[in-house]
Structures are given as C-alpha cells and as structure tokens.
Amino acid sequence: MKEIAIYIHIPFCDHKCIYCDFYSITKTENVDLFIEVLKIEILGNSNYLGNSIITSIFFGGGTPSLLSVSKISEILEMLCNNFNVSRNAEITLETNPGTVNFQKLKDFKKAGINRLSIGVQSFNDNELKFLTRIHDKQLAIETIKNASDAGFENINLDLIFNLPRQTREIWELNIKTAIELPITHISTYSLILEKGTILNKLVMDGRVKLNEEDFDASLYELTIDFLSKNNFDQYEVSNFCKSGFECLHNLAYWQHKNYIGFGPSAHSFYENKRWWNFSGVKQYINRIKASGNAICSEEILSSRQLLDEYVMLALRSKGLELLNLENKFGKQWLNNNRSYINELIKNKFIIEKENFINFTPKGYLLCDEILLKFK
Known part of the structure; x- marks a missing residue:
C-alpha cells in the first residue's frame, strides 16, 4: 500500500499579521458550510486515498485552533471512517497562543490530535507587537506549558529571526527561552518580505528598514550552533528537533512522497x-x-523536473541517499556532478558518508547557491 500525507487548509484567522502571505480570512460566518464542503472534497479523492495508508494529517492555516474541537473531530472521524489512517499517524494542529486554553488543548488531544505546532514567532514583547501577534511572551509560555500538561508529548514552536531592530542578544534569548520549555521541535525562519503583505508596503514606504544579508546569515549560524549544542539536531534548513521527533508530515514533502491537500489554496x-x-x-x-x-x-x-526536485528536497533535509537516487533516476546525475561534489566536500560544504550526501552547517548557510550549480 502506498503511503500518503494529508494537508488540510483551514483559512480562518483572528486577524491578518503584517508579514503573512498565506491565504487566510478574518470572517468566520461560512465555517459550517466550509466544513461540509471540505468533507465533500476529501471523499471525492477516494481514487488517491482509497488505495493508500495515511501516515500524517496536518491542519494548517490560517489558524486551525480557532475552530471548535467538534469541527476538527468531525473531519478526523470522517477520514478514519472512510480511509486507512495508520495507527501511528502523526496528526498535527497549527495553534496560536490566544486561541486555546488548557481545556481546549485537552479536548484536542482527546479528539486525536497528537502533535501541536505553536506559532510563537518571538518571546520578545516588542517584536510581537511589531508582528501584530495577538499574544505576548507570557501567554506564549503559558500556552506551551498548558499543551504539555494537557498530554502533548510532541510540540513544535515557530520562531522568526532577522526582524527589524533585532539584535543577536534578543534572538539568542528567544531560542534560549524556547529550549527551556517542554518542546521537542523548533522551526526557525528568517523574515521574508512577501509581495502583497502590509510589511512589504511599510518597507516600500521607508517606514521599516530590513537588516543586511550578512546579519541574517550570522543569526542563522548562531541558531545552528546554539541548537545543536542543546540537543536539537538540524534535519532540514529551517527545522531542528530532539532525537526521534522529526515532523513526519514535512518529511513526506522533503522525501518527495505523495501528499494530497484539501481546502482553499492547498497543493497536492x-x-x-x-x-x-x-x-x-x-x-x-x-x-x-x-x-x-x-x-x-x-x-x-x-x-528532469522530478530529478531536480528530488535532489533539491533531499539535500535541504536529511540528505541525498545515492542508492535511492540511482534506483529512481539512474547514474547520470551523480556522474555529471561528481567533480562538483568533490569540490564541495573539499571546501567542507557537504560530507559524503555511508552512501549519503549531506550539507554541513557551513553548507546550509549557502544551500540555495550551491543547489543552483548542480547540472
């Protein structure tokens, strides 16, 4: 049976943050109709789901935790009743501080959610105000502790670095605060200026100034060094986890496995x-x-597109397994790039060990430029 990952996009948000370009809306009057239509779409994909085992389900958004527990439960029950959901399936709910209390978290756990991804973004109140988040530092900490007390043993939090006026000291305190909490996974993202966002307009108008690329790189280097020394292994460009807590859903993307997305703007x-x-x-x-x-x-x-994507995704995450590459695409790619690979090894951008090619921390810093030069 083929493995498949499921992504479900819940577009509803409390408000639109200034940096976010994911599709979301702040009106919630269509929630009931949306859930009914979403279930129709899911059932309509039985040609993909019927012959597969579902290994992960990811509720993203938007802010899925704005929905009632009964709505999330309704979707999960429909999937479990109609398709083959693995007993060990990873089921993630994106959650924002300020949208859940202890009881709601406990109810989400009872409904079948076994992994939370909490959109903290910063533990600095000034940065949170700049990002127009609805929570402060204390509420973020309280939400994470409540999640742990509610029985969640697999908790990710998202953090953003390279914010305007952010210093190395502020960023280091952010990640230091994170690792002292009961979490198993950290996703760290450099602030990206996206067209159509409020932040983009503020920058274009000269009201906000972004940092230089060198400063961005220095914060990323600090992140890799600090987290690796504190038992968070880097297994993708932006993702770090304690041993055994890699996000299975994201690994499906990065390992070029099949996935089906449901909801507005979802990709498959x-x-x-x-x-x-x-x-x-x-x-x-x-x-x-x-x-x-x-x-x-x-x-x-x-x-050729499949080959290029396979190589890019593998190298950005846990590494390129050469035997799998050869079985899927033959030997030509490795033959064409052997001299370049040897040069990268010599300059300590990648390592080759036990039939794997992996980026070093130094290589992760320049991974986009390195990937462009493969033939």
Whole structure:
C-alpha cells in the first residue's frame, strides 16, 4: 500500500499579521458550510486515498485552533471512517497562543490530535507587537506549558529571526527561552518580505528598514550552533528537533512522497502530477458544490523536473541517499556532478558518508547557491 500525507487548509484567522502571505480570512460566518464542503472534497479523492495508508494529517492555516474541537473531530472521524489512517499517524494542529486554553488543548488531544505546532514567532514583547501577534511572551509560555500538561508529548514552536531592530542578544534569548520549555521541535525562519503583505508596503514606504544579508546569515549560524549544542539536531534548513521527533508530515514533502491537500489554496503531489486549488473561500465552496473539486491548475512533471526536485528536497533535509537516487533516476546525475561534489566536500560544504550526501552547517548557510550549480 502506498503511503500518503494529508494537508488540510483551514483559512480562518483572528486577524491578518503584517508579514503573512498565506491565504487566510478574518470572517468566520461560512465555517459550517466550509466544513461540509471540505468533507465533500476529501471523499471525492477516494481514487488517491482509497488505495493508500495515511501516515500524517496536518491542519494548517490560517489558524486551525480557532475552530471548535467538534469541527476538527468531525473531519478526523470522517477520514478514519472512510480511509486507512495508520495507527501511528502523526496528526498535527497549527495553534496560536490566544486561541486555546488548557481545556481546549485537552479536548484536542482527546479528539486525536497528537502533535501541536505553536506559532510563537518571538518571546520578545516588542517584536510581537511589531508582528501584530495577538499574544505576548507570557501567554506564549503559558500556552506551551498548558499543551504539555494537557498530554502533548510532541510540540513544535515557530520562531522568526532577522526582524527589524533585532539584535543577536534578543534572538539568542528567544531560542534560549524556547529550549527551556517542554518542546521537542523548533522551526526557525528568517523574515521574508512577501509581495502583497502590509510589511512589504511599510518597507516600500521607508517606514521599516530590513537588516543586511550578512546579519541574517550570522543569526542563522548562531541558531545552528546554539541548537545543536542543546540537543536539537538540524534535519532540514529551517527545522531542528530532539532525537526521534522529526515532523513526519514535512518529511513526506522533503522525501518527495505523495501528499494530497484539501481546502482553499492547498497543493497536492502524486507520482508525477501536481495540482492546486483556488484560493478564495467563496470560489472554493462554489467549485466543490458544482463539480466536487476546486482545482485551479495542474502540471505533469518531466523526468528532469522530478530529478531536480528530488535532489533539491533531499539535500535541504536529511540528505541525498545515492542508492535511492540511482534506483529512481539512474547514474547520470551523480556522474555529471561528481567533480562538483568533490569540490564541495573539499571546501567542507557537504560530507559524503555511508552512501549519503549531506550539507554541513557551513553548507546550509549557502544551500540555495550551491543547489543552483548542480547540472
């Protein structure tokens, strides 16, 4: 049976943060109708799900934790009743401080959620105000502790570095605060300026100034060094975890496995085909009601595209297994790039060991530039 990962996009948010370009809306009057239509879309994909074992389910957004526990439970029950969900499936809910209390977290755990991803972003109150988050440092800490007390043993938190006016000391205190809490996983992201966001307009108007690239790189280097010394292993460019707590859902993406996305703006990948849904909730609902799907567009990937994606995703995460590469695509890529690989090894950007090629911390710093030079 083929393994498959499920992503479910819940677009509802309390408000739109200034840096966020993920599709979300602040109006919630269509929640009931949205859930009904979402279930229709899921059931309509039985041709993919019926012959597969579901290894992970990820509720992303938006802010999925804004939904009632009964709504999340309804979706999970429908999946479990109609498809083969692994007993050991990782089931993640993205959660924001300020949208859950101890009882709600306890109820989410009882409903089947076994992993939380908490959007903390910073433990500095000034930075949280700049990012227009609805929580402060104390509420973030309280939410994480409540999650642990509610029985969650697999907790991720998201942090953003390279914020305007952020110093090395502020960032180091952020990650120091994080590792002292009962978490198993940390995702760290450099602030990216996305078109269409409020932050982009503030920068274009000269009201906010971003840091230089060298400072960004120095914070990333600090992150890798600090977390590795505190038992958080780097297994992807932006992701660190305690031993055995890699995110199975994200590994499905990075290992080029099949995944199906449901909800507005969700993307899917199956064998050599990729497709994605319309973004707007109203358009999404109307399309599902009319035809059973909300597919906006799709593409069939060529053998070369599949090879390039496989190599890129593998090297950005746990490493490129050469035997698997050869079994999937033959020997040509390795033959074409052997001299470049040897040069990277010599300069300590990558290591080759036990049939694997992996980035070193030094290599992760320049991974995008390095990947562009492969033939």
